[in-house]
Amino acid sequence: MPKVTIDGKEITVNPGTTVIVAAKQLGITIPHYCWHEKLSIAGNCRMCLVEVVGQPKPLIACNTQATDGMVVKTTSEMAVQARQGVMEFLLVNHPLDCPICDQCGECKLQDYAFEHGQGYSRFIEEKVHKPKRVPVGPRVMLDAERCILCSRCIRFCDEITKTSELGFLQRGNHVEIGTSPGRQLDNNYSMNTIDLCPVGALTNRDYRFKSRVWEMAQTASICPGCSTGCNITVWHRHGQIMRLTPRINDTVNEHWMCDTGRLGYKYVHAATRLATPLVKSGAAQRPTAWRNALRQAAELLKGAKAAALAGLAGPFATNEELYLFRKLLTQVLGGKRLDCRPRDKGPESADGFLYKADKSPNYRGARELGCVAAGKEGWESILAGIEAGEISVLYVLHEDPVGEFGESDRIRAALGKLQGLLVQDILPTATTQLAHLVLAGSAFPERDGSFTNDGGRVQRLHRAFHPPGDARADWRILRDLAQQLGAEWAYDSPADIMQEIAVEVPAYVKAVYAELGSLGVALQA
Amino acid sequence: MAEQIRIISKNFEVPNAETIDVFIERGGYEGLKKALRLTVEEVVEVVKASGLRGRGGAGFPTGVKWSFMPKEPKKPHYLCCNADEGEPGTFKDRKIIETDPHSLIEGIIIGAYAIRSKLAFVYVRGEFGLGYRRLSAALEEARARGFVGQNLDGTGHDIDIILYRGAGAYICGEETALMESLEGKRGYPRPKPPFPAGYGVYGCPTTVNNVETLCTVPHIIKHGADWYRSMGTKASPGTTLFGVSGHVNRPGLYELPLGTPLREIIYEHAGGVPGGRKIKGVIPGGSSTPILTAEMLDTPMDHDGLRTVSSLFGTGAIIVMDETTDIVAVTRRIAEFYHHESCGQCTPCREGSGWIPQILRRIEAGQGRMEDLDLLLSICANMEGRTICPFGDAAAWPIRYNISRFRADFEERIRRGSGLPDPGPVPGVLGGRRADLIPVQVSA
Numbered sequence: 031m032p033k034v035t036i037d038g039k040e041i042t043v044n045p046g047t048t049v050i051v052a053a054k055q056l057g058i059t060i061p062h063y064c065w066h067e068k069l070s071i072a073g074n075c076r077m078c079l080v081e082v083v084g085q086p087k088p089l090i091a092c093n094t095q096a097t098d099g100m101v102v103k104t105t106s107e108m109a110v111q112a113r114q115g116v117m118e119f120l121l122v123n124h125p126l127d128c129p130i131c132d133q134c135g136e137c138k139l140q141d142y143a144f145e146h147g148q149g150y151s152r153f154i155e156e157k158v159h160k161p162k163r164v165p166v167g168p169r170v171m172l173d174a175e176r177c178i179l180c181s182r183c184i185r186f187c188d189e190i191t192k193t194s195e196l197g198f199l200q201r202g203n204h205v206e207i208g209t210s211p212g213r214q215l216d217n218n219y220s221m222n223t224i225d226l227c228p229v230g231a232l233t234n235r236d237y238r239f240k241s242r243v244w245e246m247a248q249t250a251s252i253c254p255g256c257s258t259g260c261n262i263t264v265w266h267r268h269g270q271i272m273r274l275t276p277r278i279n280d281t282v283n284e285h286w287m288c289d290t291g292r293l294g295y296k297y298v299h300a301a302t303r304l305a306t307p308l309v310k311s312g313a314a315q316r317p318t319a320w321r322n323a324l325r326q327a328a329e330l331l332k333g334a335k336a337a338a339l340a341g342l343a344g345p346f347a348t349n350e351e352l353y354l355f356r357k358l359l360t361q362v363l364g365g366k367r368l369d370c371r372p373r374d375k376g377p378e379s380a381d382g383f384l385y386k387a388d389k390s391p392n393y394r395g396a397r398e399l400g401c402v403a404a405g406k407e408g409w410e411s412i413l414a415g416i417e418a419g420e421i422s423v424l425y426v427l428h429e430d431p432v433g434e435f436g437e438s439d440r441i442r443a444a445l446g447k448l449q450g451l452l453v454q455d456i457l458p459t460a461t462t463q464l465a466h467l468v469l470a471g472s473a474f475p476e477r478d479g480s481f482t483n484d485g486g487r488v489q490r491l492h493r494a495f496h497p498p499g500d501a502r503a504d505w506r507i508l509r510d511l512a513q514q515l516g517a518e519w520a521y522d523s524p525a526d527i528m529q530e531i532a533v534e535v536p537a538y539v540k541a542v543y544a545e546l547g548s549l550g551v552a553l554q555a
Numbered sequence: 556m557a558e559q560i561r562i563i564s565k566n567f568e569v570p571n572a573e574t575i576d577v578f579i580e581r582g583g584y585e586g587l588k589k590a591l592r593l594t595v596e597e598v599v600e601v602v603k604a605s606g607l608r609g610r611g612g613a614g615f616p617t618g619v620k621w622s623f624m625p626k627e628p629k630k631p632h633y634l635c636c637n638a639d640e641g642e643p644g645t646f647k648d649r650k651i652i653e654t655d656p657h658s659l660i661e662g663i664i665i666g667a668y669a670i671r672s673k674l675a676f677v678y679v680r681g682e683f684g685l686g687y688r689r690l691s692a693a694l695e696e697a698r699a700r701g702f703v704g705q706n707l708d709g710t711g712h713d714i715d716i717i718l719y720r721g722a723g724a725y726i727c728g729e730e731t732a733l734m735e736s737l738e739g740k741r742g743y744p745r746p747k748p749p750f751p752a753g754y755g756v757y758g759c760p761t762t763v764n765n766v767e768t769l770c771t772v773p774h775i776i777k778h779g780a781d782w783y784r785s786m787g788t789k790a791s792p793g794t795t796l797f798g799v800s801g802h803v804n805r806p807g808l809y810e811l812p813l814g815t816p817l818r819e820i821i822y823e824h825a826g827g828v829p830g831g832r833k834i835k836g837v838i839p840g841g842s843s844t845p846i847l848t849a850e851m852l853d854t855p856m857d858h859d860g861l862r863t864v865s866s867l868f869g870t871g872a873i874i875v876m877d878e879t880t881d882i883v884a885v886t887r888r889i890a891e892f893y894h895h896e897s898c899g900q901c902t903p904c905r906e907g908s909g910w911i912p913q914i915l916r917r918i919e920a921g922q923g924r925m926e927d928l929d930l931l932l933s934i935c936a937n938m939e940g941r942t943i944c945p946f947g948d949a950a951a952w953p954i955r956y957n958i959s960r961f962r963a964d965f966e967e968r969i970r971r972g973s974g975l976p977d978p979g980p981v982p983g984v985l986g987g988r989r990a991d992l993i994p995v996q997v998s999a
Binding site: 071072073074075076077079086087088090093095112115116118119120122123152153155156158178179197198200201202203204205 | 724741743746748894895896897898899900901902903905906907908909910913914917930933936937940941942943
């Protein structure tokens, strides 16, 4: 095991460890552009040049293996001078258009110029001009002048997606990145190149010019787009999502997320969002106050015998909401019919990487928490029960059976026979249209709670902003409804609910919020 | 005056030497036959003992390089012959390929044998049209006669040779860029480590040798290490092809022992400077090697000798410039070459090689500032030793040494300022003759 000394600190590392990684383990960040822990070593930016005692020339930390007894200096005159030189070269032909650049504020060129630059320029010649505003793909815009040619985006497409859309064109200081004629950077992970790009060369066509980086707040969340549960950061301003970016979690999504998930947030800000409870009045649905809505909901649910009551949970609800939903139906109301179905779009819809066939984030949670019916007691039997008149009241949580389950005519006709249809959702659907009462809930960035991904990892969502209008957190709607029905539910937050789940459901024993942290925990076997 | 020694160049003026019959008649493939009777270790030992140094520019001992290859192959081994001769001023390998292609094939087969390789590649510079045709034809002849193929001369050793034409990039003469290009990729040098002997072509152990180097090997095998060491110097034994161009009366290739004084090569072999003019400077080993001043003409032309004047042996390509030469224009022209040829992969070379000619064009046009000279030296310092491959050094050295050794010329141009008309593109800085267009001739 080689022992190296970096800036006076000793560390023993595994054989083969590079200096840049050894330094990282010591908490020393050696500045770099092209090196990335998930990509092959390119060694092209030369920003990580350091002094290795005994070597006449500075070496790149990213491609130098730490050997026993090696002494590395990252702040010696040789290292500082080498970095300054590289920094100057990188800025020679850079357009320095920070005021209008999307990357401004999160740009490594800015950061390192600040930390390692000379603070002035010796360059008085004409800069090399290259194409700007190149739509290199449907979701990614290229500014070739800003590019520092680190090749991270190229290596991502070669090594991670293995689609190889990008390459270098031309030579010398005319080099630019680009695609072959007729090709586009259009794989479903293309937008990860934007995150990988250390400068403003690759920008997000969806987010371009919407906001300055420092104007946004960041909230840790989980992508609700499929059962993988990619860890994400919601970047938002004034209650509006500006962009989603992947959050590093090596056990789930590493550094990546798919473009479908990244751009899948638009519905959150749809003009048609349910912003208030609705009550059926003749053929129409009219807004009503929560006090009234909850009273009417309680009456609807009480109006049926326990055997005539059924619940349909959506795999889009959080663990906490699903737990309360089941508890309300079975313990408070004594019901026995409850099911939840995955949003399975078939194996062809999965890509073998992060994007799974089940397009819902929490079917696993629904199963673990007892919301999925066993055997023949599931949705088919509930539907038959409705058609046979045995079930008269149905409570639907974040699900749209008419629109999503196929055979919509049959389901519409069946639901039309119900005495009470209670639907809790965030958008008008084919099912809410039939409802006697619609309860306006919350979308993922408005929620506190957790999802359980298909691998059995419980991961936290944090609330970024409030739901629109009078819409409420779903756990609160369920709690208030239970209280209306006479139950003494005293939950003050989703944390309280998870505390109870951890006691009641053995698999969740370690899933209390204090333990979930930012990366989640695995279910206990 | 020492006569030329005809070893590598012995067939240069023989009619039809490119055909196998003439080649064999003149002793060709005898070294190969002898080599195949030796063990691999014996071949490597002889070449090691001969002290032969690579003729591609770096001068690394060939036998030592071969000994880096794994002794017990786990993967296929490859020999790559670097025939991507592109260093301005250099034209020796082209001459060999065009007039004596079988000598290269013979060298390749021995080299492949020495590194336990059954497959060799020849990366031929794309511009070598005639050379490629001659080499292709020679390879077919060698195959037909059983010199290339299976069970060579009944020894059980196999060899095949694949010719590959480059597409016109100087950088592909850098050995790792060459391997990338050979694999069909963009010719970008690889970061080292790993080194080619461990991870080369297609990830397999590979040795890259220059054309002239390989052509020398059969002679060493045939006549022995001591014979080879009887020529040249202790540290740089043998003979080499000096390619003389520029302001000389008889430009061409001269095969002479290493260590021959530069003055003798220029004045005795290459016929001196036209019009009896004085020499201003000499580039001793191709455009990237630091320029020598007229005071350094007694330097012995070998690796150590050139080090004493802070220059390099390079490829033995001597470019002579007389007193009428505009050194600012020369520097600018060299800088433009390296700007044109920088692959652009790593930052210091990509940006430095572009910035330098911008400043030099300004100086040449009379828009220079005195501080530009130190700026140029600083840019060179920021390139040297900071890049993936030696190109960064190659691009920086001529600029650094031209300025430091002829600073007065630059200062004079800057002082004169823009009183002069813009010279525009300079028509051939070498007295109107481009080194690569000068017909190759070997004096009798």
